[in-house]
Amino acid sequence: MGVAIRKTKAELGLADLYQGARRYLPGGEEITAVRAAAFDRFDAVGLPHRRVEAWRYTDLRTQMKEAKRLASLPDDAAKTKAREASNLFAGAGFRKLVIVDGAFVPELSDLADLEPGLTIQPMADALAADQPLLLQRLGPVVPDDDPALALNTALAANGVVILVAPGTALSRPIHVAFVTTNWVATSMFTRSQVNIGAGASATLVESHQGPDGTEYQVNTALQLVVGDEARIDHVKVVTEGNGALHISSLLANIGARATFNQLGFVAGGSLVRNQLFVHIAGEGTVADIRGGSLLAGAQHADTTLAIEHAAENCQSRETFKAVVGDTARAVFQGKITVSPGAQKTDAKMMSRALLLSDEAEADSKPELEIFADDVQCGHGTTTGAIDDELLFYLMARGIPPDEAKALLIQAFIGEIIEGAANESVRAALTEAMLGWLGRRE
Amino acid sequence: MTALLEIKGLHAEIAGGRKIIQGLDLTVNKGEIHAIMGPNGAGKSTLSYVLAGKPGYEITAGEVYLNGEDLLAMEANERAAKGVFLAFQYPLEIPGVATLTFLRAAFNAQRKARGEEELSSPDLIKRVREIAKTLNIDAEMLKRPLNVGFSGGEKKRNETLQMALLQPSLCVLDETDSGLDIDALKVVANGVNALRSGERGMIVITHYQRLLDYIVPDIVHVFAAGRIVRTGGADLARELEATGYGQYQSEAA
Numbered sequence: 001m002g003v004a005i006r007k008t009k010a011e012l013g014l015a016d017l018y019q020g021a022r023r024y025l026p027g028g029e030e031i032t033a034v035r036a037a038a039f040d041r042f043d044a045v046g047l048p049h050r051r052v053e054a055w056r057y058t059d060l061r062t063q064m065k066e067a068k069r070l071a072s073l074p075d076d077a078a079k080t081k082a083r084e085a086s087n088l089f090a091g092a093g094f095r096k097l098v099i100v101d102g103a104f105v106p107e108l109s110d111l112a113d114l115e116p117g118l119t120i121q122p123m124a125d126a127l128a129a130d131q132p133l134l135l136q137r138l139g140p141v142v143p144d145d146d147p148a149l150a151l152n153t154a155l156a157a158n159g160v161v162i163l164v165a166p167g168t169a170l171s172r173p174i175h176v177a178f179v180t181t182n183w184v185a186t187s188m189f190t191r192s193q194v195n196i197g198a199g200a201s202a203t204l205v206e207s208h209q210g211p212d213g214t215e216y217q218v219n220t221a222l223q224l225v226v227g228d229e230a231r232i233d234h235v236k237v238v239t240e241g242n243g244a245l246h247i248s249s250l251l252a253n254i255g256a257r258a259t260f261n262q263l264g265f266v267a268g269g270s271l272v273r274n275q276l277f278v279h280i281a282g283e284g285t286v287a288d289i290r291g292g293s294l295l296a297g298a299q300h301a302d303t304t305l306a307i308e309h310a311a312e313n314c315q316s317r318e319t320f321k322a323v324v325g326d327t328a329r330a331v332f333q334g335k336i337t338v339s340p341g342a343q344k345t346d347a348k349m350m351s352r353a354l355l356l357s358d359e360a361e362a363d364s365k366p367e368l369e370i371f372a373d374d375v376q377c378g379h380g381t382t383t384g385a386i387d388d389e390l391l392f393y394l395m396a397r398g399i400p401p402d403e404a405k406a407l408l409i410q411a412f413i414g415e416i417i418e419g420a421a422n423e424s425v426r427a428a429l430t431e432a433m434l435g436w437l438g439r440r441e
Numbered sequence: 442m443t444a445l446l447e448i449k450g451l452h453a454e455i456a457g458g459r460k461i462i463q464g465l466d467l468t469v470n471k472g473e474i475h476a477i478m479g480p481n482g483a484g485k486s487t488l489s490y491v492l493a494g495k496p497g498y499e500i501t502a503g504e505v506y507l508n509g510e511d512l513l514a515m516e517a518n519e520r521a522a523k524g525v526f527l528a529f530q531y532p533l534e535i536p537g538v539a540t541l542t543f544l545r546a547a548f549n550a551q552r553k554a555r556g557e558e559e560l561s562s563p564d565l566i567k568r569v570r571e572i573a574k575t576l577n578i579d580a581e582m583l584k585r586p587l588n589v590g591f592s593g594g595e596k597k598r599n600e601t602l603q604m605a606l607l608q609p610s611l612c613v614l615d616e617t618d619s620g621l622d623i624d625a626l627k628v629v630a631n632g633v634n635a636l637r638s639g640e641r642g643m644i645v646i647t648h649y650q651r652l653l654d655y656i657v658p659d660i661v662h663v664f665a666a667g668r669i670v671r672t673g674g675a676d677l678a679r680e681l682e683a684t685g686y687g688q689y690q691s692e693a694a
Contacts, residue, residue, distance in 0.1 A: 388496065393533040396493050397547035397603065398521035398554065407546060411537025411586075 011046050013067030018154055021070060025157055026127035038153035048147050057331040057363045058273055058302040064245060068217050071186035074100040081181040083108060088237060088432055089205060092424035094175040101181055102188030103158050117168030123159035123191055149249045152221040156191030166197030166227060173203035173422060180210030187217035198227035203422055206236040208246060215243040228255035228282055233421050234262045239432060240269035249275045256282025263419055265429055266293040267436045272301040279308045287316040292416035294436040295328035302331035309347060310339040318349035321416050323409050325356035335367040342372045349379040354412050406437045443509045444468045445642040446611055451503030453491050461487040463667035472639040476653055476678060477646045479664035480686035485646045486530060489615040493527035494520045507611060522554035524610030528617055532596040535587040543587045544569055548606060572605045576632050594625030601632035612643040618652035630655030650682035665689040
């Protein structure tokens with residue numbers, strides 16, 4: 001439009017954050033340059049708003065009132081809080097890595113007896129060492145015009161780098177716990193990199209949590225590289241506090257004949273944006289991408305998925321469900337792109353929303369963009385309330401209405417949870433779901 | 442002696458004002474099996490829903506008592522806990538809820554409502570399996586989502602299983618024979634007959650006499666245009682099979 005739009009308080013605040021932090025952010029000359037370019041990209045467009053198609057339903061420009069100051073490094077009190085924080089995966093025997101207020105904390109993390117072929121490093125160290133791997137991944141990201149991701153690249157101070165060497169079958173799942181402890185609202189930018197080498201396999205669980213009653217801001221990104229014939233089971237659970245702004249970007253690049261299972265689960269936060277950019281680069285890969293959101297109060301959760309089938313003979317299933325109560329709003333945008341030559345692509349996307357109140361809202365925007373002629377692609381979307389007939393059937397057997405509704409909600413979201421291959425993960429997600437239902441009573 | 446179920450001067454209509462039940466009087470004592478027969482559209486299913494407490498019906502007049510308690514003042518789940526059981530003509534499918542989970546929730550909710558102790562899962566499973574065996578329901582079916590992919594016969598056997606587990610005092614069987622072949626009908630009827638007791642009453646709603654060959658009623662009522670137009674013994678059912686409902690429809694109109 002060429003007209004300079006007055007910057008919002010949050011945009012000015014973000015610029016201040018970057019200007020104030022850039023000299024201290026980890027990384028040598030090259031990384032500093034990548035950060036500067038990323039910030040310029042953000043600065044040119046500003047916070048996304050409803051006229052930006054990819055952010056149509058989540059007007060960050062309006063909803064993000066200000067930029068909170070960057071979180072300081074966790075002190076002993078913060079570490080104690082993080083240690084004592086609830087853990088959905090406690091007792092599952094997962095290797096736990098802990099990120100407190102955006103900083104990787106080795107002493108809270110289980111770094112002992114790393115399996116052969118497994119390397120774990122704080123992202124801050126990797127950045128400070130100017131690792132070429134990160135430069136490759138920090139620079140030419142897809143999409144390069146997303147403002148939230150650009151901000152992440154500019155400001156990410158820490159996170160974790162996990163490398164699983166080719167052929168390594170990691171039997172012990174890794175749990176990366178992102179814990180916000182601050183009662184004073186701060187902002188945290190974390191970036192992680194996970195590489196699953198050719199023929200390797202791993203289960204990676206991310207959890208994001210924090211205190212209620214504080215408007216903290218999280219911008220987190222994960223770059224995931226999955227090699228040929230590799231398998232990754234990735235689960236991300238958001239149980240952020242009720243004031244939190246949580247923006248997350250997943251950038252997945254998947255090789256040939258690989259298995260990619262991704263499950264996102266939202267049962268917390270005030271405003272949540274989960275962006276998934278999935279690129280299937282090699283033939284014969286199978287991807288299963290699921291999401292479940294449990295929303296109440298005035299929560300807003302947006303899942304935006306862009307999956308690109310760039311190779312032949314790949315299959316993908318995208319299944320997203322949202323339970324929306326009170327005045328909450330669930331957004332699903334899903335786009336499947338089939339590149340020229342990606343013949344025999346088989347992709348099916350489904351999004352369903354269950355509305356629990358008259359004021360609840362669900363928006364769904366599925367898209368298919370197909371440039372190959374021998375493919376099977378489809379999408380569907382449904383929105384509805386709890387079925388009165390089913391409710392009566394349960395009540396006629398003596399089940400009280402609230403319990404009957406809870407049972408129907410569990411049944412609805414259960415399809416998503418069942419997608420997790422790991423039993424402990426299913427148990428943890430079920431616990432998160434029951435916790436959510438319990439808070440509603 | 443207090444009647445098990447007492448319906449007095451009941452009038453009910455569906456939302457929108459269409460009158461369905463128009464002046465129904467019926468008393469069911471403990472130990473009795475009443476059959477309610479009638480033409481399609483007579484309001485038989487509505488009666489079953491009104492007794493079970495389905496929303497969407499307005500009671501414009503009359504009273505219903507179960508063991509002397511005002512049934513119409515209770516929610517569906519409260520009625521169930523007091524002993525009302527409706528075997529659905531078309532049992533619903535609930536994907537995502539395992540049959541056993543559903544049975545446990547129903548059983549324990551009723552116990553809780555009555556102030557009784559809940560049954561532990563192993564004890565409940567044992568009890569369910571014992572009943573399932575008598576109804577030719579295999580254990581695998583109990584793990585499947587409730588009624589999803591079940592055949593008509595499996596659904597009706599599942600209803601009978603629920604009834605046997607929950608041990609209601611008043612069973613209302615709505616067109617239990619619909620969708621059943623003769624073998625399935627026998628299994629279900631045997632299950633129902635096993636529940637006959639001096640402490641329990643039943644209302645068997647059916648269009649056809651066939652079911653009553655297997656579940657033999659004590660009393661048969663002809664229900665037309667929202668009320669009982671004739672009452673007799675088990676032989677009335679056979680008479681209806683021969684003559685049809687024509688005379689009652691014209692009588693009611």
